[in-house]
Amino acid sequence: xxxxxxxxxxxxxxxxxxxxxxxxxxxxxxxxxxxxxxxxxxxxxxxxxxxxxxxxxxxxxxxxxxxxxxxxxxxxxxxxxxxxxxxxxxxxxxxxxxxxxxxxxxxxxxxxxxxxxxxxxxxxxxxxxxxxxxxxxxxxxxxxxxxxxxxxxxxxxxxxxxxxxxxxxxxxxxxxxxxxxxxxxxxxxxxxxxxxxxxxxx
Amino acid sequence: xxxxxxxxxxxxxxxxxxxxxxxxxxxxxxxxxxxxxxxxxxxxxxxxxxxxxxxxxxxxxxxxxxxxxxxxxxxxxxxxxxxxxxxxxxxxxxxxxxxxxxxxxxxxxxxxxxxxxxxxxxxxxxxxxxxxxxxxxxxxxxxxxxxxxxxxxxxxxxxxxxxxxxxxxxxxxxxxxxxxxxxxxxxxxxxxxxxxxxxxxx
DNA sequence: GGATAACTATACCGGTAGGTATATACGTTT
DNA sequence: AAACGTATATACCTACCGGTATAGTTATCC
Numbered sequence: 001x002x003x004x005x006x007x008x009x010x011x012x013x014x015x016x017x018x019x020x021x022x023x024x025x026x027x028x029x030x031x032x033x034x035x036x037x038x039x040x041x042x043x044x045x046x047x048x049x050x051x052x053x054x055x056x057x058x059x060x061x062x063x064x065x066x067x068x069x070x071x072x073x074x075x076x077x078x079x080x081x082x083x084x085x086x087x088x089x090x091x092x093x094x095x096x097x098x099x100x101x102x103x104x105x106x107x108x109x110x111x112x113x114x115x116x117x118x119x120x121x122x123x124x125x126x127x128x129x130x131x132x133x134x135x136x137x138x139x140x141x142x143x144x145x146x147x148x149x150x151x152x153x154x155x156x157x158x159x160x161x162x163x164x165x166x167x168x169x170x171x172x173x174x175x176x177x178x179x180x181x182x183x184x185x186x187x188x189x190x191x192x193x194x195x196x197x198x199x200x201x202x
Numbered sequence: 203x204x205x206x207x208x209x210x211x212x213x214x215x216x217x218x219x220x221x222x223x224x225x226x227x228x229x230x231x232x233x234x235x236x237x238x239x240x241x242x243x244x245x246x247x248x249x250x251x252x253x254x255x256x257x258x259x260x261x262x263x264x265x266x267x268x269x270x271x272x273x274x275x276x277x278x279x280x281x282x283x284x285x286x287x288x289x290x291x292x293x294x295x296x297x298x299x300x301x302x303x304x305x306x307x308x309x310x311x312x313x314x315x316x317x318x319x320x321x322x323x324x325x326x327x328x329x330x331x332x333x334x335x336x337x338x339x340x341x342x343x344x345x346x347x348x349x350x351x352x353x354x355x356x357x358x359x360x361x362x363x364x365x366x367x368x369x370x371x372x373x374x375x376x377x378x379x380x381x382x383x384x385x386x387x388x389x390x391x392x393x394x395x396x397x398x399x400x401x402x403x404x
Numbered sequence: 405g406g407a408t409a410a411c412t413a414t415a416c417c418g419g420t421a422g423g424t425a426t427a428t429a430c431g432t433t434t
Numbered sequence: 435a436a437a438c439g440t441a442t443a444t445a446c447c448t449a450c451c452g453g454t455a456t457a458g459t460t461a462t463c464c
Contacts, residue, residue: 010440028318030232033421044442045423055422106320107313111369115314116230132375156376157386164366167313173334174358184359184390191393212410235451246412247453257452 013051015041016058017065024062025109029116034058059113060123066109067131073099074138085146086189089158092139093182096162100169100178107170108163135159146189154192158185215253217243218260219267226264227311231318236260261315262325268311269333275301276340287348288391291360294341295384298364302371302380309372310365337361348391356394360387 009017019041023032034055038048052058077095078088106112110128117124136159143151143158165181168174211219221243225234236257240250254260279297280290308314312330319326338361345353345360367383370376 012441027320028232030230031318031320034423035420044444046425046443047441049423050440107316108369111309111313111373112317114309114372115317116233118229118233118308128373129375132370132373136375156382157389159376160366160370160379160383160386161362162366163369164362164364167310167365167369168334168362170316171313171330171334173331173338174361177362180358181362184362187359187390187393188386191389214411236453237450246414248413248455249411251453252410 010051012041012043012047016043016048016051017061020058020062021065024059025066025106025112026104029059029113056123059117060127063110063113063124063127063131067127067134070099070131071134078142085142086148089139089142089146089154089189090182090185092142092158093162093165093178093185096165097178097182100166105169108166111163111167135162148189148192150192154189157188161185161188212253214243214245214249218245218250218253219263222260223264223267226261227268227308227314228306231261231315258325261319262329265312265315265326265329265333269329269336272301272333273336280344287344288350291341291344291348291356291391292384292387294344294360295364295367295380295387298367299380299384302368307371310368313365313369337364350391350394352394356391359390363387363390 016037020037023037023040034045034048037058038045041048048058052061074092074095077098078091081088081091081094083091110131113124114128117128119125136155139158140152140155143155148154161181161184165177168177168181174180218239222239225239225242236247236250239260240247243250250260254263276294276297279300280293283290283293283296285293312333315326316330319330321327338357341360342354342357345357350356363383363386367379370379370383376382
C-alpha cells in the first residue's frame, strides 16, 4: 500500500495542518490562536475554517496526523532495524529516543493534549485514546512474536516504561531518561522468561 | 516540626489558592481565567491580585502548594505503612494509586502544567523541576535504605515507572495502570539484587 | 480614636479569543 | 461561456483575557 493516506487536503489546507502541528505541540493547544496559525501558514482565517470547520476539529486533525506520522516512523524504524523479535521489542525505545530528538522534546503530544482537553466529548479525546491503544497493541504483537510466556504482561510493562520515559524526557529529570528506559526494558525482557504463564496474551 | 508551613496567607488568600488548585488541575491552566477563580473563591479580582501579584505567580503558588501536599501525603503514607525498606519502596506505588483516586485522576499535575508552560522562564517551571528532582531523590533514599546494590539505578527505574503509571492512568490505557505498575516495580526490585554494582548511589 | 490591614464593589483598559459575513479573483472543468 | 472550487482581503461580531484604578467598608491593634 503506497503512502496515499492524505485525507484529500488542498495545498493551503496542508500548509495549515503542518503549521498547526508544530505550533500546537510547541506552544500548547490554548496558547496559540487560530489567527496565529492562519498567519503563520500564510492563509486567511476563512480558508482555515473552510478546511477544518472549528479549532477543536483542527486539533483533532493535528492529533490524527501526528499519530499517523508516529506509527509509520515507528514501524518503519523497527522493520529497518530488524533482528530477533525480542530485539525489535527493544528497538522501539531507540525509535522513541530518536523521535523525541528530532522533535521539540516537549514530551508526549497526546498526554500534553489530554492536559488541555478535560472534556471527554472533545473530538480530540478519541484520537488520544486510539493512539495509546494502538501503541499498546503494537507492543503486545511484538512481544507475541518474541514468544515470551506472558506477552501482554511484558507489553504493558514496556508501555508504562515508554510513557514514563516520554514524560521524564519532557521534564528533564532524570537527564538520561531515554537511554535509561531502554536498559530497564532490557532487564524486564530478560526476566520475562520467568513470568508465570497465566494463559493471557493474544 | 509542626505543620506550620503556611506562607502566611490571609483567609481570602487561602480560599483563592484552594480554589485555584482545584480548577487549574481540573480545567487546565489556560482554560480557567483569574476572573473565574476569583468568583469561585468568593473573592474580588483585586484581592486575588493583592495576594498573588499575577496569574503566573498564582500558578507557581498552586504548583508549590500541591507539591507540599503530595510530599507530606507520600511520606506520611510510607511511614504509616512501615515494613522493610524494600517494602517501603513498593508502598510508594500504593500512595500514588490512592492519591490519584482521591484526586480527579487527570494524571500528573506537574506534567500537565509543563504542557502549558513552554517558556522556561516561567516561575512555574522551577517548581516542576524541583518536584521531579525531589521525588527521584526520595526514591533513591528509600533504595539506599533497602541496601540494594545499585540504589540510584533502581530508584530511576521505579521513577520512570511511576511517571508512566501516572500518565497511563490519565489516558486510561491500560485500564489497570496503577496496580500493574506496582507488580512491575516488585519485579524490578526483585531482580535488583542482580544489578552489577558500578559504585553509584549515594 | 486614629491608623492599618483585609477586604468588597465596580468600572475600566487594550488586546485577543473563536467564529462569521461579504465580496473578489483565479483556474479548471464541463 | 457558465459554473465550480480554491483561495484571497477585509471587516465585523460577541465574549473574554490579564491586569489596573478608585472608592468605600469592616475589624483589629495600639
